[in-house]
Amino acid sequence: MLYALDCEFNGFGGELISLALSGEAGELYLCRPNAELDGLELHPWVEEHVLAILEVHDARPRVLPLTEFGRAIQTFLEDDPEPCVIADWPEDLTHLMQCLIISPGQMVRIPDLSLKLMQVSAWPTDIHDAVQHNALWDARALSRALALSRGEV
Numbered sequence: 017m018l019y020a021l022d023c024e025f026n027g028f029g030g031e032l033i034s035l036a037l038s039g040e041a042g043e044l045y046l047c048r049p050n051a052e053l054d055g056l057e058l059h060p061w062v063e064e065h066v067l068a069i070l071e072v073h074d075a076r077p078r079v080l081p082l083t084e085f086g087r088a089i090q091t092f093l094e095d096d097p098e099p100c101v102i103a104d105w106p107e108d109l110t111h112l113m114q115c116l117i118i119s120p121g122q123m124v125r126i127p128d129l130s131l132k133l134m135q136v137s138a139w140p141t142d143i144h145d146a147v148q149h150n151a152l153w154d155a156r157a158l159s160r161a162l163a164l165s166r167g168e169v
């Protein structure tokens with residue numbers, strides 16, 4: 017099944033802050049705890065436009081240390097024999113891949129995971145009340161844009 021991916025991170029090349037997957041099979045929205053975010057020297061733009069809206073209406077993150085994101089993603093995808101994750105920006109895929117590496121030489125097991133980087137714009141979206149730069153809403157907007165581009169809606 018297909019999942020739209022979005023990540024928020026601390027500016028260009030910066031550390032991961034939150035990660036969301038949205039697809040027919042459900043949604044996953046993960047965010048690092050304040051104790052970890054406080055140590056990141058957050059970019060002012062990120063503080064204003066990302067941190068302030070990590071938790072908004074219909075988007076309440078599961079707060080987990082970054083080291084536990086991989087297991088949470090594995091559990092989320094475990095019933096899907098061929099998950100396909102789609103992103104509109106390469107760093108989103110980089111962060112997802114990094115989460116799956118849990119220690120040197122060890123990764124979480126996700127069978128036949130495929131990734132797609134697609135030329136599609138999530139924004140502007142016609143989803144009412146969507147919140148740009150909230151990872152879950154961005155993933156929902158991307159999912160919607162993908163469906164529209166396929167003529168499914």
Ligand SMILES: [Mg+2]
Binds near residue numbers: 024
């Ligand atoms: Mg985003």
